[in-house]
Amino acid sequence: MPRYEYQALSNDTDEAEERLPLKSAIEGDESSEAYELVDSEASSAFHAKDGIHDGLVRPTAEDEATLRRISDVVPWSTYLIAIVELAERFSVYGSGAVLTNFIQHPLPPGSITGAGLEKGQSGALGKGQRMSTAIMTFTMFWVSLTPMLGAYIADVHLGRFKTICYAVGIALIGHIILIFAAVPGIIDHADLGLTFLLVSQVVIGLGTGLFKANISPLVAEQYKKTKSFVIRLPGDGERVIVDPKLTVSRIYMYFYLVINIGALLGQFSMTYTEKYLGYWPAFALPTAVFLLCPLILFLGRNRYVRSPPSGSVLFTFIRLMRFGSRRRWSLNPFRMYANFTRGDFWETVTPSRIPPAKQARWMKGLDDTWVTEVRRGLGACAVFAWFPLYWLTMSQMSTNLISQAATLRTDGLPNDLLTNIDPLTLVLVIPLCDLYLYPLLQRRGIKFLPIRRITVGFFIACSAMIWCAVLQYNIYRTNPCGTAASTCVDGQSLPLVSPMSVWLQAPSYLLIAVSEIFASITVMEYSFTKAPVNMRSLVMALLMGTSAVSAVLGEGFIWLSADPFLVWNYLVMAGLAGAGGIGFWVLMRGLDEEELDISKTRT
Numbered sequence: 001m002p003r004y005e006y007q008a009l010s011n012d013t014d015e016a017e018e019r020l021p022l023k024s025a026i027e028g029d030e031s032s033e034a035y036e037l038v039d040s041e042a043s044s045a046f047h048a049k050d051g052i053h054d055g056l057v058r059p060t061a062e063d064e065a066t067l068r069r070i071s072d073v074v075p076w077s078t079y080l081i082a083i084v085e086l087a088e089r090f091s092v093y094g095s096g097a098v099l100t101n102f103i104q105h106p107l108p109p110g111s112i113t114g115a116g117l118e119k120g121q122s123g124a125l126g127k128g129q130r131m132s133t134a135i136m137t138f139t140m141f142w143v144s145l146t147p148m149l150g151a152y153i154a155d156v157h158l159g160r161f162k163t164i165c166y167a168v169g170i171a172l173i174g175h176i177i178l179i180f181a182a183v184p185g186i187i188d189h190a191d192l193g194l195t196f197l198l199v200s201q202v203v204i205g206l207g208t209g210l211f212k213a214n215i216s217p218l219v220a221e222q223y224k225k226t227k228s229f230v231i232r233l234p235g236d237g238e239r240v241i242v243d244p245k246l247t248v249s250r251i252y253m254y255f256y257l258v259i260n261i262g263a264l265l266g267q268f269s270m271t272y273t274e275k276y277l278g279y280w281p282a283f284a285l286p287t288a289v290f291l292l293c294p295l296i297l298f299l300g301r302n303r304y305v306r307s308p309p310s311g312s313v314l315f316t317f318i319r320l321m322r323f324g325s326r327r328r329w330s331l332n333p334f335r336m337y338a339n340f341t342r343g344d345f346w347e348t349v350t351p352s353r354i355p356p357a358k359q360a361r362w363m364k365g366l367d368d369t370w371v372t373e374v375r376r377g378l379g380a381c382a383v384f385a386w387f388p389l390y391w392l393t394m395s396q397m398s399t400n401l402i403s404q405a406a407t408l409r410t411d412g413l414p415n416d417l418l419t420n421i422d423p424l425t426l427v428l429v430i431p432l433c434d435l436y437l438y439p440l441l442q443r444r445g446i447k448f449l450p451i452r453r454i455t456v457g458f459f460i461a462c463s464a465m466i467w468c469a470v471l472q473y474n475i476y477r478t479n480p481c482g483t484a485a486s487t488c489v490d491g492q493s494l495p496l497v498s499p500m501s502v503w504l505q506a507p508s509y510l511l512i513a514v515s516e517i518f519a520s521i522t523v524m525e526y527s528f529t530k531a532p533v534n535m536r537s538l539v540m541a542l543l544m545g546t547s548a549v550s551a552v553l554g555e556g557f558i559w560l561s562a563d564p565f566l567v568w569n570y571l572v573m574a575g576l577a578g579a580g581g582i583g584f585w586v587l588m589r590g591l592d593e594e595e596l597d598i599s600k601t602r603t
Contacts, residue, residue, distance in 0.1 A: 056229040059241065063230060068442075070240050072247040074254075078222040080300040082255055084164075085215055086262035087293050088171070091286035092208060093423075094266025095178060096139075097416055098122070098274040098282050100402040102182070103132035103197070109493060112184040113278020118412045121495050122274050124182065125190045125197075129486055133399045133561040139201045140395060141551030144544050146209020151541035152314065153210065160214040160221075160537065161297075161306045167214075168293045171207025174200050175287040182279035212544055217536040219255050220248050220528050222305050245529055250434065252525045256516075257430045260423035267423065271414040313535055317374060319362050324349040346375055373532030377539050380530035383454070383588060384523045384543045389580030391550035392557075393461040393573050394512060394520075397422060400561055400569060401468065401505060406495065407475050407485040408502040418505050425513035433517055450526050451588050457519025458581030464511035465574035471504055472567045483564030 045058045059067070105123025108116050116122035154163040180186060181196035225244045232239050266286060273282040324346070328339035347353055351366050397419055405415040441448045478498040481488035488496040523543065531539035560569035 052224050053227050053229075056227060059230045063239070063241065067230065067239055067241045069228075069243040069246055071250040072223070072225065072242045072244065074247065074251060075222045075305075077300065077303045077305060078219055078251060078255075080296060080303060081215065081219045081222065082258040084293050084296050085219070085255065086258050087289050087296070088168075088208075088211060088215075089259050089262030090266035091171075091175060091290035092204070092266075093263035094270040094286035094289070095175065095283050096398065097267040097270055097419055098279065099139075099197075100132045100136060100399060101274065101406075101416060102279055103127050103135055103194075104129050104403060105406075107188060111278070112188060113280060114182065114187060115274065115276055115278040116414075117276060119494065121406060122279075122414070124187050124279055125194055127190070127194070128562075129400075129403050130558055130562050132403070134555065134558050135198070135201070136399045137395065137551050137554045137558070139205060140391075140398075140554075141548045142202065142205035143208050143212070144547030144549075144551060146206050147213035147541035147544040148209075149206075150210035150213030151537035154214050154309070154537050155313070156309055159306060159309050160218045161301075161304055163210055163214050164218065165294070165297055167207045167210035168290075168297065169207070171204050171211065172287070172290060172294075174203030174205075174207055175283070175290055177203060179280055179283045179287060182283055184280075187279065209544075213537050213541040216252070216255065216524060217528060217540055218304070218307075220251050221307060221536075223247055223251060224305065248529055249525050252528070253430055253434050253521055256521045256524070257427060260426040260430075264420055264423035264427060268417070268420045271417045271420070274416070275414040313374070314538060316362060316366075317535075319360070320349055320371070320374060323360065323363075346371065373535065377531045377535040379591075380527045380539055381542055383451070383526055383530075383591070384546055386458075386580050386584045386588075387519075387523060387543070387546040388550035388553055389576045390458055390461055390515075390519055391547050392554055393465055393577050394516070395550065395554055396465070396468065396570070396573060397509065397512060400566065401508065403486060403561075404468070404472060404475070404566070405502050405505055407479060407488075407497050408500055408504065409497055410502045413502065415502065418502060418509060421506055421509035422513045422516075425510050426516060429514060430517060430521075450522050451585070451591050453518040453522045454526075455581050455585040455589075457515040457517070457522070458577055458584060460511050460515035460518065462574050462577040462581065464508045464515065465570045465577060467508045467511065468505075469567050469570035469574060471500075471508070472570055474498070474500060476564070476567070486563050 049055075101122050102114065102124045104125075104127060105121050106126030107114055107124055108120040108122070111120075114122055114124040150163055150167065153166075154160045158166070177196060178200035181193045181200060186196060187193050223244070225247070228241050228243045228245075230239055230241055266289075270282045270286065273285060325340075328336065328345075330336040330339065350368050350371050351359065351363060352368050354363070402416045402419065405418055408415075410417075438448065475485050475498045476483045478500060479485035479488055480496045485498065490496055524540075527539050527543045528536060557569065557572060559565070560572065
């Protein structure tokens with residue numbers, strides 16, 4: 001075993017400066033036994049024993065200023081949970097990738113499965129683009145709303161692991177119902193098939209929501225260290241700081257990578273299954289893969305780090321905010337704004353500052369630390385409150401962009417195949433950012449902190465929508481039916497499309513994927529690291545709730561999701577993403593400045 005001399009550092013570190021090679025990050029486990037102790041002259045600085053950080057020693061101020069930071073090894077239980085997520089995402093994205101065609105387009109002539117084969121367009125219900133967009137938007141809303149229930153159940157009753165197990169069972173039932181929507185005898189009755197589809201989406205959405213609220217906190221909690229420490233690397237003997245915050249960041253980057261491997265495999269295989277075999281196989285195969293979830297959860301049940309139910313803080317949080325808001329409300333909006341922003345809100349709800357006789361009954365047992373943790377959690381919520389505008393651009397991938405592809409020359413490819421460019425780009429680019437881009441920026445002294453990364457993500461998403469708008473304009477210009485491109489067919493009901501290649505959509509998917517790396521991954525990491533332990537499921541559920549808000553906003557733009565308004569649809573999405581990026585940077589950039597000020601204070 002390599003002999004590492006290691007020391008401890010406070011948990012509140014700067015952004016990471018460099019990362020271990022990937023091989024180093026996946027070997028060993030999270031316990032202190034992964035490092036071998038050697039004698040240290042600074043033995044008096046050893047961290048107090050707590051079963052996790054035993055023997056770790058604080059570095060000097062000079063160490064903090066001069067040593068580069070790396071990530072720690074990642075526990076194997078993290079990878080087991082990630083495989084569960086891969087199977088779940090395979091099934092959700094695999095079946096979801098073909099739903100737009102299933103709803104929008106009618107059954108091809110003579111087909112009982114919906115397969116379009118080489119020259120036809122796959123479809124089943126024939127409800128049109130507006131209906132397909134509306135249903136897909138509702139599905140996103142429902143899946144984003146149910147995590148609140150998942151967070152409550154996990155925090156109060158079952159804990160995260162058991163809640164995930166129940167969620168898997170519920171989602172499995174939903175996938176089975178979805179198969180029935182596409183079997184011969186039902187698929188050729190559009191209204192009956194639509195009924196099965198809607199029921200399946202409600203059930204799958206419930207299971208997925210319970211799952212999503214708890215899986216990402218559970219995967220990060222497998223790594224238990226919270227205090228940084230110094231090791232001496234084998235070989236050259238370089239002393240470096242091992243940063244738990246960087247380790248959590250890396251866990252989420254590769255967790256997102258695994259998500260997109262599942263999405264890529266599911267979407268790619270099911271689009272071809274839909275094209276050449278039909279819809280019931282395209283729904284049955286993801287269900288079969290989903291069966292891996294309960295199997296892996298059962299086999300690894302004794303390896304996972306589990307957090308027991310700790311009680312919901314939601315209602316106490318609401319009471320706390322209501323208590324602090326007393327005498328701040330006013331019919332004068334300027335006075336009310338001044339009352340809420342004058343800076344003494346948290347002082348008025350800090351238990352040590354309130355005489356016991358004036359404390360409400362629900363405040364009994366609360367302390368200043370709990371209020372401080374709530375303040376941190378609320379700060380995380382303020383960051384992702386801007387994300388409904390960002391999710392609007394991402395939702396175009398599963399709705400209007402698939403419909404747009406059907407109006408371009410596909411040369412026999414499924415029109416929903418290009419959605420795979422997004423997860424494929426993520427699979428390729430995430431390791432490049434982790435191993436090369438971020439370390440390069442740090443070596444050159446560029447602090448690419450969370451707020452800056454998220455802002456860049458907004459602007460890249462904006463550019464993706466501009467590309468879509470330009471492409472849609474040219475589709476209308478070159479299609480035989482002009483601005484009626486989505487419904488243009490010949491005398492044999494075969495689609496007439498623009499002569500432009502469907503591969504012209506590729507840049508939009510690529511740009512959206514890159515924006516996800518900077519915005520979506522970063523906000524997941526930010527919400528976990530800033531939220532207190534007893535609010536992680538709740539904060540993650542609130543983050544996912546921003547997708548529900550986005551879906552509500554999206555329903556307001558449904559009228560743009562049809563000819564001849566599609567150019568305006570993409571321009572509006574671009575404008576909202578761009579405005580969101582500007583507003584986010586103007587109002588949130590101070591959080592990055594706080595990180596830099598902390599860094600300067602230490603050095």
